[in-house]
Amino acid sequence: MIILSGDPPRSRALSILLIAIIVALAAVPFLFPGAKAMNVASKICIFAALVASYDLLLGYTGTVSFAHTMFYGIGSYAIAIALYGMGPSWAAIAVGIAVGLPLAALLALGIGLFSLRVEAIFFAMITLAVASAFLVLASQLSWLTGGEDGRSFQLPELLRPGTVFVKDFFGVSINGRTLTYYIVFFASAAMILGLLRVVNSPFGRVLQAVRENRFRAEALGYRTVFHLTYANCLAAVVAASAGVLNAMWLRYAGPDTSLSFAIMLDILLMVVIGGMGTMYGAVIGAAVFILAQNYLQALMGVASNAAAEAGLPLLPGLLHPDRWLLWLGLLFVASVYFFPTGIVGRLRGVTRPKS
Amino acid sequence: MTDLAATDALPKPPRDLLPVFLPAILAVAMLPLVGSGSSWVTLTVASLAMGMMIFIMASGLTLVFGLMDVLNFGHGAFIAVGAYVATLVLLPLAGWVQADSLWLNLAVLAPAALAAMAVSGALGLVVERVLILPVYGQHLKQILMTTGGLIVAEQALYALWGPQIIPLPLPTSLRGSFIIGDIAIAKYRLLAMLVGLVVFAGIQLVLARTKIGLLIRAGVENREMVEALGYHIKRLFLGVFMVGSGLAGLGGIMWALYREQVHASMGNDLTVLVFIVVIIGGLGSIGGCFIGALLVAMVANYGGFLVPKLALVSNILLMVAILMWRPRGLYAVTSR
Amino acid sequence: MTDLLKLSGVHTNIGRYHILQGVNFAVAEGKTTMLLGRNGAGKTTTLRTIMGLWPPSRGQIALAGQRIEQMATPDIAQLGVGYVPESMAVFADLTVKENLILAARDGPLDTARLEWIFGFFPALRKFWLSRAGLLSGGQKQMLSIARAIVEPRKLLLIDEPTKGLAPAIIGSLIECFAEIKRRGATILLVEQNFHVAQMIGDAVLVMDNGMIVHRGEMAALADDTPMQERLLGLSLEAHQ
Numbered sequence: 001m002i003i004l005s006g007d008p009p010r011s012r013a014l015s016i017l018l019i020a021i022i023v024a025l026a027a028v029p030f031l032f033p034g035a036k037a038m039n040v041a042s043k044i045c046i047f048a049a050l051v052a053s054y055d056l057l058l059g060y061t062g063t064v065s066f067a068h069t070m071f072y073g074i075g076s077y078a079i080a081i082a083l084y085g086m087g088p089s090w091a092a093i094a095v096g097i098a099v100g101l102p103l104a105a106l107l108a109l110g111i112g113l114f115s116l117r118v119e120a121i122f123f124a125m126i127t128l129a130v131a132s133a134f135l136v137l138a139s140q141l142s143w144l145t146g147g148e149d150g151r152s153f154q155l156p157e158l159l160r161p162g163t164v165f166v167k168d169f170f171g172v173s174i175n176g177r178t179l180t181y182y183i184v185f186f187a188s189a190a191m192i193l194g195l196l197r198v199v200n201s202p203f204g205r206v207l208q209a210v211r212e213n214r215f216r217a218e219a220l221g222y223r224t225v226f227h228l229t230y231a232n233c234l235a236a237v238v239a240a241s242a243g244v245l246n247a248m249w250l251r252y253a254g255p256d257t258s259l260s261f262a263i264m265l266d267i268l269l270m271v272v273i274g275g276m277g278t279m280y281g282a283v284i285g286a287a288v289f290i291l292a293q294n295y296l297q298a299l300m301g302v303a304s305n306a307a308a309e310a311g312l313p314l315l316p317g318l319l320h321p322d323r324w325l326l327w328l329g330l331l332f333v334a335s336v337y338f339f340p341t342g343i344v345g346r347l348r349g350v351t352r353p354k355s
Numbered sequence: 356m357t358d359l360a361a362t363d364a365l366p367k368p369p370r371d372l373l374p375v376f377l378p379a380i381l382a383v384a385m386l387p388l389v390g391s392g393s394s395w396v397t398l399t400v401a402s403l404a405m406g407m408m409i410f411i412m413a414s415g416l417t418l419v420f421g422l423m424d425v426l427n428f429g430h431g432a433f434i435a436v437g438a439y440v441a442t443l444v445l446l447p448l449a450g451w452v453q454a455d456s457l458w459l460n461l462a463v464l465a466p467a468a469l470a471a472m473a474v475s476g477a478l479g480l481v482v483e484r485v486l487i488l489p490v491y492g493q494h495l496k497q498i499l500m501t502t503g504g505l506i507v508a509e510q511a512l513y514a515l516w517g518p519q520i521i522p523l524p525l526p527t528s529l530r531g532s533f534i535i536g537d538i539a540i541a542k543y544r545l546l547a548m549l550v551g552l553v554v555f556a557g558i559q560l561v562l563a564r565t566k567i568g569l570l571i572r573a574g575v576e577n578r579e580m581v582e583a584l585g586y587h588i589k590r591l592f593l594g595v596f597m598v599g600s601g602l603a604g605l606g607g608i609m610w611a612l613y614r615e616q617v618h619a620s621m622g623n624d625l626t627v628l629v630f631i632v633v634i635i636g637g638l639g640s641i642g643g644c645f646i647g648a649l650l651v652a653m654v655a656n657y658g659g660f661l662v663p664k665l666a667l668v669s670n671i672l673l674m675v676a677i678l679m680w681r682p683r684g685l686y687a688v689t690s691r
Numbered sequence: 692m693t694d695l696l697k698l699s700g701v702h703t704n705i706g707r708y709h710i711l712q713g714v715n716f717a718v719a720e721g722k723t724t725m726l727l728g729r730n731g732a733g734k735t736t737t738l739r740t741i742m743g744l745w746p747p748s749r750g751q752i753a754l755a756g757q758r759i760e761q762m763a764t765p766d767i768a769q770l771g772v773g774y775v776p777e778s779m780a781v782f783a784d785l786t787v788k789e790n791l792i793l794a795a796r797d798g799p800l801d802t803a804r805l806e807w808i809f810g811f812f813p814a815l816r817k818f819w820l821s822r823a824g825l826l827s828g829g830q831k832q833m834l835s836i837a838r839a840i841v842e843p844r845k846l847l848l849i850d851e852p853t854k855g856l857a858p859a860i861i862g863s864l865i866e867c868f869a870e871i872k873r874r875g876a877t878i879l880l881v882e883q884n885f886h887v888a889q890m891i892g893d894a895v896l897v898m899d900n901g902m903i904v905h906r907g908e909m910a911a912l913a914d915d916t917p918m919q920e921r922l923l924g925l926s927l928e929a930h931q
Contacts, residue, residue: 058495062495064495064498064499114675114678115678121420121426121494121497121498122634122638124426124428124498125426125630125633125634126634126674128626128627128630129627129630129631129634129670129671129674130671132627133668133670133671136668137668140664261623265502265506268499268502272499314514314515317514317515317517318514320514322513322518323510323513323514325506325509325510326506326507326510326511326513326514328506329503329504329505329506329507329510330503330507332499332503332506333486333500333503333504333507336490336496336499336500336503337489337490337496337500340496566792566793569785569789569792569793570793572782572784572785573782573784573785573790573793575784576782576783576784577780577782579744579764579780580776580780580782581793582744582763582764582765582768583742583744583764583768583774583776583780584768584793584794584796584838585765585768585769585796586765586793586796587763587765588765
């Protein structure tokens with residue numbers, strides 16, 4: 001209870017699902033030690049934290065930001081540039097974190113102070129513009145960021161797959177890669193639990209009051225711009241930390257893996273599908289979305305080929321694995337409309353939308 | 356209509372004209388920096404042409420917001436759809452496009468533009484009914500729904516036309532430039548400016564002179580009172596939304612011809628530009644949108660010439676500067 | 692005499708607040724009915740509910756025998772209901788002329804009727820082509836009322852027209868209401884000022900806590916000082 005900050009899942013089905021996801025993620029290195037399964041599992045961990053930080057904004061303050069991938073990218077690039085420039089050392093990781101996280105916070109502060117005074121809709125537009133400019137900037141400043149190719153780098157000795165701790169643990173080799181996975185796993189879990197604490201603190205209640213009625217919150221004497229900016233900075237720091245983990249896992253940072261607009265859409269989809277304003281929704285949304293992305297796409301490919309062989313018009317194009325986002329977009333619109341509370345809301349049996 | 360000579364008039368408040376002169380001031384200020392007069396003319400014409408095209412795309416967005424407080428994040432989809440629909444007319448009739456006759460060229464361009472506007476406008480009808488009406492008045496859901504719509508539209512374009520870039524050559528008689536002395540002015544840019552001016556004048560005329568225009572302006576100020584006078588503002592809104600979508604489609608074909616290519620991602624890219632324009636102009640203001648479009652285009656062109664590196668973020672810098680000066684844009688609309 | 696407007700058991704909720712709690716009254720055709728009561732009693736909500744701007748959660752509203760409680764605002768307006776809101780809601784960006792052009796829903800402005808309006812609101816002629824936003828408060832009120840009567844309407848809903856206006860302007864408004872009545876319109880008028888109400892009202896309704904607590908002839912209430920104090924003295928206290 002203490003670790004959940006007094007905000008338990010409040011639904012047996014939801015609890016079982018969450019426990020299943022967490023146990024599965026914790027056990028992946030032993031159950032499915034293959035590269036693909038490990039990649040999927042660590043991506044779920046990282047995105048669960050990233051989406052949770054976005055939920056702090058969208059679900060708890062009701063502000064839509066399109067700049068969240070920018071912060072994610074700042075974390076990724078900071079660690080990548082540091083390790084690339086300074087060589088694979090722990091000091092480089094420390095420098096990357098020490099530069100990346102404050103930079104993200106500072107940028108969030110700037111954007112917040114500049115544009116949070118205005119309505120949500122204005123904020124959404126401004127963040128979209130800023131994020132797109134940042135993306136262009138990152139792909140153009142190739143001397144620093146490696147441009148479109150991004151930056152590949154080496155991790156410190158301890159975290160490399162070559163560093164074997166236990167050669168054969170029931171047929172599984174425990175190595176530096178395993179250690180990296182658990183760093184990702186526990187760091188993500190810590191961030192999500194931290195966010196859960198934040199939203200259940202008095203500060204979190206103020207955020208929700210602002211979301212429900214900003215005017216009234218202001219009339220009650222809360223400096224809403226301060227609260228919103230603070231939430232924005234916090235979300236940015238968590239997003240940047242998720243970016244750090246992402247770069248460490250991939251040993252690479254580039255526009256496509258850490259900055260693109262497609263990632264922003266993925267985050268939006270995950271938070272809506274999982275359930276806005278619940279935090280648990282982030283974990284579920286990330287797990288469901290990423291599993292579907294990795295395993296359903298293959299299914300679409302099979303269906304597309306079958307449709308092509310059957311000589312059906314249009315269907316092969318619509319079912320092509322690259323058109324995966326088309327179906328997700330439809331699912332997204334449908335879930336905003338029909339299930340605004342997402343999977344978590346459904347499992348909790350809430351029929352009334354929260355916002 | 357009753358014509359009454361006003362026996363008296365109230366003193367008019369000083370008109371806020373500074374923003375109107377801003378593009379001109381900027382252009383003049385750039386002259387010494389650019390140095391060469393002929394480059395300056397070329398850049399200025401390029402800015403005006405680009406600005407007019409962006410204005411055409413953005414005008415619908417700003418009106419829709421002003422009238423009903425609805426911001427369509429999927430507006431870019433109409434732009435891309437317009438461009439793709441144009442290829443349906445222009446590519447099969449490539450013979451006419453390539454013919455060296457202005458009349459044949461226009462005879463194929465006009466139906467292409469009309470088709471682009473019609474399809475985008477019709478799509479606007481669907482989007483308004485399916486995506487916007489159900490979440491009317493809820494900003495958060497509006498943003499999410501229309502963003503979802505943008506994804507679906509973009510992906511549907513990929514599915515229908517494939518992911519490759521479709522080349523769309525300019526009609527023969529619109530290629531090349533008029534040469535006056537050492538100044539070259541691209542013919543297509545002149546056409547773009549002309550169309551932009553016609554659209555701007557048309558919108559202003561409708562808003563100032565027709566009953567529909569009066570209703571739109573009244574609705575921007577006070578929706579409820581327009582309804583209490585007996586007008587169905589949602590029908591009016593649907594009309595404005597469809598016209599705005601159609602104009603985005605027109606902007607789409609113009610932009611595609613300007614770039615001489617069509618790609619589904621153009622909607623996405625232009626959305627950002629269009630958003631900056633309507634923010635700068637003041638959400639809901641047509642005049643502000645026009646000036647904003649010119650400023651954005653000027654900063655892009657002069658900036659790209661003078662400091663190419665800066666061009667990437669120049670629009671953001673412009674937006675920040677304008678919002679520092681006027682936090683609600685150049686012309687803030689009264690009620691918001 | 693027939694009832695033009697009849698409310699039976701009307702409840703209106705705004706958000707979590709239950710404002711109208713079973714309002715029953717009828718407005719007689721061709722008469723001016725005053726709706727009195729202290730601030731927050733639900734007078735404005737009653738007018739807005741009739742107009743369809745806040746739909747009732749329960750109850751029936753009938754206009755000339757036709758049920759209107761489920762109808763949309765524009766359709767209610769088209770049945771011949773004119774509305775003058777408390778905020779006046781003139782379109783500031785439009786000229787006086789343009790405001791009236793919009794109000795004349797069924798066709799071009801009727802010159803004779805305009806002259807009639809100018810008769811008691813000469814300022815509107817004077818500032819015909821000026822932007823409405825530049826008018827004074829009293830002139831805006833005149834424009835708002837002119838908008839409601841620029842074409843013949845069966846029923847006029849007028850919300851606190853005299854609020855914050857100078858006595859001279861109040862005088863011309865009183866004259867105007869008398870003129871409108873003479874032309875056969877039915878008026879439901881919310882008023883705080885009892886002296887004004889006394890001068891223009893035929894019938895009177897008093898509201899408190901979202902219900903009608905008194906209905907009767909204006910003259911009877913005007914003569915009955917103890918009853919005035921019981922019903923409206925309350926409102927004086929509530930104001931202080």
